[in-house]
Amino acid sequence: MGMNVRKFQTFEWVDYENPKKSELAELIKPFGIDYHVLEDTLQVGHLPKIEKLNNLNFIILRAYSVSPEKQSSTISDLTNKIGFFYNDSTLITIHQKGFKFLENIGDDIEDPESLMIKIVERMLETYEKPTEWLSDLMDKFEKDVFLHKLQKFSVHDLYYGKAKARVCKKLLLLTQTVLNQVQVHPDNVTKLQDEKETLYNLIHQLDEFLEDANSLLNIYISTTSQKTNEVMKLLTIFSAFFLPLTFIVGVYGMNFQHMPELSNPYGYYYTILTMILISVLIFVWFKRKRII
Amino acid sequence: MGMNVRKFQTFEWVDYENPKKSELAELIKPFGIDYHVLEDTLQVGHLPKIEKLNNLNFIILRAYSVSPEKQSSTISDLTNKIGFFYNDSTLITIHQKGFKFLENIGDDIEDPESLMIKIVERMLETYEKPTEWLSDLMDKFEKDVFLHKLQKFSVHDLYYGKAKARVCKKLLLLTQTVLNQVQVHPDNVTKLQDEKETLYNLIHQLDEFLEDANSLLNIYISTTSQKTNEVMKLLTIFSAFFLPLTFIVGVYGMNFQHMPELSNPYGYYYTILTMILISVLIFVWFKRKRII
Amino acid sequence: MGMNVRKFQTFEWVDYENPKKSELAELIKPFGIDYHVLEDTLQVGHLPKIEKLNNLNFIILRAYSVSPEKQSSTISDLTNKIGFFYNDSTLITIHQKGFKFLENIGDDIEDPESLMIKIVERMLETYEKPTEWLSDLMDKFEKDVFLHKLQKFSVHDLYYGKAKARVCKKLLLLTQTVLNQVQVHPDNVTKLQDEKETLYNLIHQLDEFLEDANSLLNIYISTTSQKTNEVMKLLTIFSAFFLPLTFIVGVYGMNFQHMPELSNPYGYYYTILTMILISVLIFVWFKRKRII
Amino acid sequence: MGMNVRKFQTFEWVDYENPKKSELAELIKPFGIDYHVLEDTLQVGHLPKIEKLNNLNFIILRAYSVSPEKQSSTISDLTNKIGFFYNDSTLITIHQKGFKFLENIGDDIEDPESLMIKIVERMLETYEKPTEWLSDLMDKFEKDVFLHKLQKFSVHDLYYGKAKARVCKKLLLLTQTVLNQVQVHPDNVTKLQDEKETLYNLIHQLDEFLEDANSLLNIYISTTSQKTNEVMKLLTIFSAFFLPLTFIVGVYGMNFQHMPELSNPYGYYYTILTMILISVLIFVWFKRKRII
Amino acid sequence: MGMNVRKFQTFEWVDYENPKKSELAELIKPFGIDYHVLEDTLQVGHLPKIEKLNNLNFIILRAYSVSPEKQSSTISDLTNKIGFFYNDSTLITIHQKGFKFLENIGDDIEDPESLMIKIVERMLETYEKPTEWLSDLMDKFEKDVFLHKLQKFSVHDLYYGKAKARVCKKLLLLTQTVLNQVQVHPDNVTKLQDEKETLYNLIHQLDEFLEDANSLLNIYISTTSQKTNEVMKLLTIFSAFFLPLTFIVGVYGMNFQHMPELSNPYGYYYTILTMILISVLIFVWFKRKRII
């Protein structure tokens, strides 16, 4: 376990990294925290939550903690949680994973709420990279679909991109629910409001990714069936011209002893003329039917 | 009927397994429970509910009670109910089916509410296995669709997986509605909160299964039509090359007595050259049209 | 008009079957019911509603009144209404159609509310048969789609099943809205609650039908396009093998006087070997491309 | 401008048809109506609204004002508005277009609210014809799709029918929002309730049209792809039988000098037998694969 | 930085265009505005918001600021923000981009709220052009799809049109949320109401675009698959007629020495009759199967 105590002017911040259950139980005893609450801070994959205890506020939030392109749609694969306990004189943070953004926090923080909001700000910032990565991925998808590189378009990547966007969006929606329930001192209202706006902006971008993804998949399907239609037309045109002609040449390839046309000196030329005529008729008919 | 009475320090727990209506009516008479309420505890497939009676709280919840892979989408096939009646001094539980998890309950329980919450916790745990089973099923589906084993992908299993996920989700949403209406003593708020979070987590996982299932079916359809497109292209290419060539060789297979080309000593070679030329032209045209 | 008056211990029940407007106006005059309210009870296809008049409660509900398999999606085709007016001493019911379930009502009913709830119970029971019929229909659809009897699957029946389920669900949702607004004496709360639960259960089953229907139609479409894909593959395979071979035999069917291969004593066998070679090459290529 | 004043027993009704802005400004001056409110009554395409002014109630509603089959989806094309100002002693109505239903209003109206509700009733009645027209259109669509007249089914009409239903539904939903905010004297509550029910019924019917339209388009797509599948099967069957046979007859059409089969006196019959055998094999294989 | 101070009868309007952070910090110091609030006015792409500060109201809204046909779906590409701070005696507006509509504001404005509402009105007017442009685009799409110019229909334009409509709609919905929270003096309620109605109207039109776009894409897909079906039918018809006939002529093109038909003087004519008969049979069969 790593434990780190920092004293600010008016309050104390105690940060526990990767504590064992037994260690934690002892350390936290003076605060009278319930057993079930303690478990929440240790449970892998616990979703964002807020709970008002007698003398403490308890919040769990999750920060995005892997590389943006990591392909997973499991909350515990993509994110790690921080548990906050705070009252007017103390902020306790508990987390399994070490976070860089917890290190360089300045000294000019006036109360535990402000510090908590500052950490929340940095947690929200962790979602910016994967959100941008998804946005760039969408730009790539759009290029593949619209610049006639359909065969490069990866439905596989689209599927996992959607799953990831959905998980991130869900976590941010839960975070929004939590932040909307946090009640802070009037001095901190504007800071908290700022984080809610950041959150809304991230949710908007993930929403756009999801909307675009569905829209693009439909476009991809329609483009594919349009291409199939074109290829079918081509096949039909080829067949419509050559099937009748090949039949005709087949007729005069028969070996009957009595076929008057065969001995006609112009038979060959008449046949060629007939075939040209048939081709022209088919062409005209196709033009009229708007197939060619 | 199996009846089991357990005395705790401050209260009594009476558990009825598979009681007959008449037996139940008599046993429960002292509590003045209404006839309609009694019927609820016996009705097969009754959905989760909460009702405040004069002197008792009445709750029905359902535990998942078959093997995870059981293929059904009927509430009464997949789950069995437990009815709870409780006040400050007594907890009565009524259920048709025997549940293992009702057996090894410890002695350190302080009030009927705590015991009820403990049983609810174990009921919710019964949904974990089928939820994980569905999640593993989705992983299998994803492998089938994305690792080019389309023919192994079973829309049949997807359909029944979705139906089952929907039923489980619906039951858990109803359970959520019930738990949100339960009012407990302040000491038990945190325990109950923990169960609501477990519930939310299960609902989230079923939600993900349903979202992924819809997403994957769309991808499967788009992949199928993409494959059809490729096969059609192949057919069109084969036809476009061989239909004209076969026509040409057909022409010189005709038996007309007067066909000057036939007696030309280079006729055969000219014909072959013409056919090569036509093939090249078609190839170039296909290249331009981005079909090849 | 059929009018039927029944006296219970503490109240009176007046039942009017198929009254004319003029008759009704006169009969109802002593209760001071508004003209617009009266019209509601006579209007064909009026939706479920509740209205609190000065001295009476006014409710309209609709019972399913045709055979379960009747193919219609019009509220007035499928259902018939009963209008209820009641206060502490009287229940008046007005309906155009005769209902069997109004006949054998026992004597042990204590107040007009209880009688109204009893009739509502029997009205809700009329929806059970069509709901079960729809559920059986879905089982048939599933068999058709999954047991390779695609050609027996009737999109026509699916479409009308959906329309009917939607109408029944809508009526039950309106009934739910009405029942949630009904305020009854504490003694009757549990009875009314029971009917709300019955209602919820019916809505759930219709919901499941609708979800399954949409899911199954998507599966049907994907299965159809999968079958098309397989048939196309077959066609492509046949064509890919026989188009080149037929071309080759066409070449040696030409009648040129100067074709050295024709006089080669092994020409025929070389040609057969070439064709076998080509077939093998195509087979290998198809295997590699995973088409065969 | 047409202005029409009618005196009832306890109040006055002033109806302005197609007033100019300047005229209106002057006429309405005594009531102290705000400039922006005045503009609302003149703005083309203004949506339904309600606003409480100091001493007046102000309502805008829209009546359907063109023939039912008119193909448009613009609010101002399909409907025209009436603006109502009223207090206890006066009702002012302002509208650009003349409405027949404003003419034959009886004398037995007791207050401005009643008159307003009566006019609203007649405005809602204008939506009945287009709603029925859409319902008949849907019946025609259903016949086209299900009675094997797919080629008569017009996606064009479906598209515009949907757009129109959506616009009408939206206007009626806005009207519902307005009517739910109107507060009337207890004597008029039942009359107003009646109009809300009429409104609900219209919305229900448009809802059904929209649901049916989406459902039917999906069925149409699935039917089309089913037909394509059948046609492809046919093509594949024809090809699978004739491609091999045509190849075989091509083989014996070759002109090699050394082909032992050609001089075999039974060669022709053996070949025919071989071809029958191949046909039977293909037939059996197709039967097994359930293609035939 | 451009700063512009205008004095009205009862208040002052200070407009800052493109201020630097440092400049802004100094200028705004007397009003005691929080640091985080200041940042909001400078942050690129900040979404619409409202915040009540101690002595000031703070609003951010966004005006559409590029040409209607600009193809982008990013909030900061399409729109620019104006930040409003106001109390009873002052309106401060802050914006990066210059807006023409801020220039010609009349003198007859009575209070800062009225001026703010006037500017909001002009901001909303900026959305009218792109909304109309989208509406015209939809008319073009509809012509392309329904007037048999399917190949001119651009799914690319549809996709970007949808993305743009979605972004505009979202901004307007956020603006609606903001305006619904603005509390104004009774004199200004009607003016503000007017803007809310304008807003609703714009949202309605964007909604219609999005609904139409989805509807049209489905129609396009169904039309494409209908066309494919027709082309396939044609191909199948051609193949069904010519494959058997070509086989027959192939049979009599075989070079067996012993083929009795070949020496029959009517063999050729019998063969032609047989082929006519087969054609008629296929034709009748196709007619029955409703393929022709």
Ligand SMILES: [Mg+2]
């Ligand atoms: Mg997931």
Ligand SMILES: [Mg+2]
């Ligand atoms: Mg997954």
Ligand SMILES: [Mg+2]
């Ligand atoms: Mg999620």
Ligand SMILES: [Mg+2]
């Ligand atoms: Mg922000």
Ligand SMILES: [Mg+2]
């Ligand atoms: Mg959003």
Ligand SMILES: [Mg+2]
């Ligand atoms: Mg969005």
Ligand SMILES: [Mg+2]
């Ligand atoms: Mg089922």
Ligand SMILES: [Mg+2]
């Ligand atoms: Mg369910």
Ligand SMILES: [Mg+2]
């Ligand atoms: Mg949890």
Ligand SMILES: [Mg+2]
């Ligand atoms: Mg969820």
Ligand SMILES: [Mg+2]
């Ligand atoms: Mg989800």
Ligand SMILES: [Mg+2]
């Ligand atoms: Mg879909």
Ligand SMILES: [Mg+2]
């Ligand atoms: Mg219907």
Ligand SMILES: [Mg+2]
């Ligand atoms: Mg219908």
Ligand SMILES: [Mg+2]
């Ligand atoms: Mg409905």
Ligand SMILES: [Mg+2]
């Ligand atoms: Mg029930």
